[in-house]
Amino acid sequence: MKMKSVVKLGVVGAASAFLLAACGNSSKESTSKYINWQESAGLNTLDASKLTDSESMVMVGNSNEGLLLNGPDNTVKPGVAESYKVSKDGKTYTFNLRHSKWSNGKPVTAKDFVYGWQRTVNPKTASQYSYLLDHVKNATEISAGKAPVSSLGVKAEGDYKLVVTLNRPQSYFKYIVAMAACYPQDKSTVEKYGSAYATNSKAMLYNGPFKVEGWNGTNDTWTLVKNKEYYNASKVKVAGIKFTVQKDANTALNQYETGQLDETTLVGQQQVGKYKSSSELHNVKQASTFYLEMNEKADSYFKNANIRKALSLVIDRDQFTKDTLGDGSTSAQGIVSPGMSQYKGVDFTKAAGTKTGVSYNASEAKKLWAKGLKEVGKKSINFTLLADDTPQGKSTTEYLQTAFSNLPGLKVTALNVPYKTRLTRSQNGQFDMVVSGWYADFPDPISFMSLLTSDGSYNNGKWSNAKYDKLVKDAEGSDSNNTAKRWDDLVNAEKILMSDQGVIPLYHKVQPNVIKPRVSGVQFFPTGLSTDFRDATISKK
Missing domain, CATH: 3.90.76.10 (Dipeptide-binding Protein; Domain 1)
Structure with a gap:
């Protein structure tokens, strides 16, 4: 059909x-x-x-x-x-x-x-x-x-x-x-x-x-x-x-090279570089976005937009994807991954992208951080960053700890746990900040946008914006049969999410x-x- x-x-x-x-x-x-x-x-x-x-x-x-x-x-x-x-x-x-x-x-x-x-x-x-x-x-x-x-x-x-x-x-x-x-x-x-x-x-x-x-x-x-x-x-x-869970990337590659595995995931520049010219290497593009959720219900300071924006601005995504991940993944352009859909020849990420919410500006980050601390009545903030205990999860938390250390008065403790534990804690709101990832269920921006409505079952950080909610609702309801209006609804919703820094997008996975x-x-x-x-x-x- x-x-x-x-x-x-x-x-x-x-x-x-x-x-x-x-x-x-x-x-x-x-x-x-x-x-x-x-x-x-x-x-x-x-x-x-x-x-x-x-x-x-x-x-x-x-x-x-x-x-x-x-x-x-x-x-x-x-x-x-x-x-x-x-x-x-x-x-x-x-x-x-x-x-x-x-x-x-x-x-x-x-x-x-x-x-x-x-x-x-x-x-x-x-x-x-x-x-x-x-x-x-x-x-x-x-x-x-x-x-x-x-x-x-x-x-x-x-x-x-x-x-x-x-x-x-x-x-x-x-x-x-x-x-x-x-x-x-x-x-x-x-x-x-x-x-x-x-x-x-x-x-x-x-x-x-x-x-x-x-x-x-x-x-x-x-x-x-x-x-x-x-x-x-x-x-x-x-x-x-036959499936085998192997979390250590070096052990997994050794098992691949000794014939114990027919497939393994490469992690980091060194492993990818080793197979760069090999026909055994397959860079699989995924409609996915990895992002940070901040628990606004448990930690009231995350309700402050300037604090959220400062945390985003201090992250150099290009440096992170190139030097830390080194696997072909690309800097986030928003919550929706590139190539999901086009309208009149324009990709959604280009139509919705304003660089707001995904840019790097350390000096501006420090200004907003100071302003945010004053607004919430704090001189310092300590929080725990939750992520998977996979090699990629660990390298992500290590990089973010370094990036966040540029904000005066901020102390971040990394907590890397098994995948299943991270999922459970995320769903139950047992975190301060968590590295979340979403793989699109189907090729439409709504697969990402519906995550972050106020009542969204995957909105673990509990960010809420009435205008965002209405736009997503209209895209799914009154405008669902009007292509142009539905497109505008979703584009504008993405812009609201990024301008308010509801989440902090990090990268699109390859x-x-x-x-x-x-x-x-x-x-x-x-x-x-x-x-x-x-x-x-x-x-x-």
Whole structure:
């Protein structure tokens, strides 16, 4: 289906599949029938309704499947739904499902989608992704506990037809239904395991190309194993993918070079430089932004705009991305990453960018800092900077501590914790300042902009601005079918966010990976499911 909008999606939406050839690198290759893949953080959950992190998304997205799948160049392709149609008013979607099975041989039906969607919006589930379904009839009322779950605008007409009713048109709805929050779920399995559902690989059913095995909920190794019940199993060419969490970048690279890993993420200039001329190096562009959130609820001084602006102005993002990260990542241009969308040939970041909120000016930072301290009645401030304990997380906090030391009277203590712990503390407001990252769910600026509304479930810092809220609301509501107005709403919202320094954007991520020549066909997507293994192959020796 073509979008009615004249907004043209940019290059960030293109998928890339790597087709590797040997390049004479001296590193050894594995002879395993499995692909050996590195992860820098542990698996958090296999619950499609509750996942929030990219690692869980990759595992769930490869072991389960929704109505539609990510395709190249911001397209979608058939998943469990063989076809679909949209009503003229854009408010009714009818999906025709193929005959497919769960990993236990039980048929996947339209009722499984109804239950999965209802579970996502059910307030008892506490899904942070329930907002993705806010255009579905009654979803917002259900999430607020003001309507029964059964009233959600999704119904099964027989076993293989699903009808979805929206309360207003949504131009990017086809991308939403490809996401985990809209995956089918087997009610009997959810009820069987109760609170233990999806907390380990055995407490699950799978309808995707692979099954997860060997994850007990806390261990750092697990495997995606080919699902023989998958409807397209004959086209899945690998036995599976073995995942190992390795947080130390040097250890991971050594394991890659000695043939223990087929893939690893490179960190820093030295590692990237080593493979700069190698065909094993793949710089994967990601529609992502890493940024600082300041806890305005816990630390009242962060409510002061001059303090927030001073903290941003003292950060030299160009120096940080070049000399500290050194991995190809680029300085932040705002909260929305470049290439998300274009209107009349202009990229969103260029239309919304004013340099406000992402510039470096140490002398101005000191002036605003002094002014801010006076306004809040303080001579000094001490706070803790929370981040992941990954190599990139540690290098980020080290750089920021140095940058912030240029502000008189400021003492910053770094706290690097496991990824899962950082997520939990962020969500519970247990931080002063935290390094957060967001990977766009779909190729539209709203994927970023909706994060920071006053009631946004991912607005951990609790920044609030009524004008910003209204613009985002209009883009999703009254102006949703007017391309020009919707574009202006989002552009102006970004400008407000940056001028008020609601968050402090740091950089847009580029992920440098090295992958053995024996592996090909893995697809990378900038939005949604970031890594897709269904077409992966291993060359024969």
